[in-house]
Amino acid sequence: MTSEQTSAKFKPYTRQSIHQARQWQWMPADLQEAVQVVSHVLPFRANEYVMEQLIDWSNIPDDPIYRLVFPHRDMLHADEYEALRDLVLFKKDDAAIARQVHAIRMRMNPHPAGQMTHNVPRVNDTPLKGLQHKYKETVLFFPSSGQTCHAYCTFCFRWPQFVGMDDMKFDARETTELVSYLKAHPDVTDVLITGGDPLIMNTRSLTEFIEPLLAPELAHIQNIRLGTKSVAYWPQRFVTDKDSDDLLRLFERVVKAGKNLAIMGHYSHAVELRGEMAQRAVKRIVSTGATLRMQGPLIRHINEDPRSWAELWTTGVRLGAIPYYMFVERDTGPSEYFSLPLARAHEIFQAAYQMVSGLSRTVRGPSMSAFPGKVAIDGVVNINGEKLFALQFLQARNPDWVRKPFFAKFDEKATWLDHLVPAFGKEKFFFETEDDHSQRAPQAKVIPISVAQRAQGKSCENTHSAA
Numbered sequence: 001m002t003s004e005q006t007s008a009k010f011k012p013y014t015r016q017s018i019h020q021a022r023q024w025q026w027m028p029a030d031l032q033e034a035v036q037v038v039s040h041v042l043p044f045r046a047n048e049y050v051m052e053q054l055i056d057w058s059n060i061p062d063d064p065i066y067r068l069v070f071p072h073r074d075m076l077h078a079d080e081y082e083a084l085r086d087l088v089l090f091k092k093d094d095a096a097i098a099r100q101v102h103a104i105r106m107r108m109n110p111h112p113a114g115q116m117t118h119n120v121p122r123v124n125d126t127p128l129k130g131l132q133h134k135y136k137e138t139v140l141f142f143p144s145s146g147q148t149c150h151a152y153c154t155f156c157f158r159w160p161q162f163v164g165m166d167d168m169k170f171d172a173r174e175t176t177e178l179v180s181y182l183k184a185h186p187d188v189t190d191v192l193i194t195g196g197d198p199l200i201m202n203t204r205s206l207t208e209f210i211e212p213l214l215a216p217e218l219a220h221i222q223n224i225r226l227g228t229k230s231v232a233y234w235p236q237r238f239v240t241d242k243d244s245d246d247l248l249r250l251f252e253r254v255v256k257a258g259k260n261l262a263i264m265g266h267y268s269h270a271v272e273l274r275g276e277m278a279q280r281a282v283k284r285i286v287s288t289g290a291t292l293r294m295q296g297p298l299i300r301h302i303n304e305d306p307r308s309w310a311e312l313w314t315t316g317v318r319l320g321a322i323p324y325y326m327f328v329e330r331d332t333g334p335s336e337y338f339s340l341p342l343a344r345a346h347e348i349f350q351a352a353y354q355m356v357s358g359l360s361r362t363v364r365g366p367s368m369s370a371f372p373g374k375v376a377i378d379g380v381v382n383i384n385g386e387k388l389f390a391l392q393f394l395q396a397r398n399p400d401w402v403r404k405p406f407f408a409k410f411d412e413k414a415t416w417l418d419h420l421v422p423a424f425g426k427e428k429f430f431f432e433t434e435d436d437h438s439q440r441a442p443q444a445k446v447i448p449i450s451v452a453q454r455a456q457g458k459s460c461e462n463t464h465s466a467a
């Protein structure tokens, strides 16, 4: 197996360079302005492949991938947009822009679900850099050189990192600390390497992070997962990049070492898997013995159509991938723009599920990566005349909670677990106890953290990196 030497060169676009793309001239002035203004608040990065192959420019701004990658004025409140527009376009006052941008970002709940306060592993009370340990069997690892992406999703809940809000300092000791931590935790079976996107790294760098995990003293590590959106935003990574063959050889080495290598592929829409390059990427990944699992969040304006999900899962299964998760969009960033009511999310999931064969029904969802764990909406039921949501934990901080059915009052407007009220007149859900008020995450506010804690990573569970 060899890569083609007709390899396309990766070409990114940012706010500073997007006007050089030929498509920029096709955008009406109001859309150009929105990109220039809103990208001060939310991260913006596109690339030539996304622009040329995935976006239908005759259908902007409604094209799903355009909505996914390009900032839009409605992602800010109207008064915020007007004020920022005035500063960016006319006053050009950098200090005032910075103040306004910061205020908007803080309003956007930049650190949801206890990421900065509750998931950071410690040794002798010292936080470990670039690690998270939320669920008993899985450790998340954030290599320093994988903290960016081939393009940025406007909904991304890791957006504070990409706009420089977080002081994320990782260094060369990461692998050493990771290995020491894993040696001391024989109950950990899974390591998820995530970002950003670890596949932004070249193969040589990625090898340095993966090979230590193959050591005999880490025999308890059975599954190595790589969370990535490159399967959609830059499938050339597996096909024509100059070290793509080396990457496949690395995958083969991991499999040969007796580990399950799981590529956690983040897909947002069926169009991402229609192209020949994307399909070849899937085939080349699975040909190494690695598995490719498909997951992504349900997002208003982007993938509300169940047919898109059904096509995505069906195509993926035909190529050898495994549908895994449909997530609920998280309560951060421009979530008012992107979020859908849980009731609607359940309808979309159910409709898509009914369209596909049993082989695609490995998918789970719609699932909220909430503070206590991953909660799936199983259905809407009527019990004793009361309309309810039936829910369960697919993953939880406390393993005893997993797969325990529980119920909440039906609420057609609720978009997140925190909005739900327990059924049957109860005051608390079973996982909320008198002496642990922390089981619900603080809402819409920034959790005070120490400088040391601020240096830690965050998981990307609602996207391509679910543990």
Ligand code: SF4
Pocket: 148, 149, 151, 152, 153, 156, 157, 158, 159, 195, 196, 197, 229, 266, 460, 463, 464
């Ligand atoms: S969702 Fe994933 S690919 Fe998209 S910007 Fe966030 S980390 Fe990057």
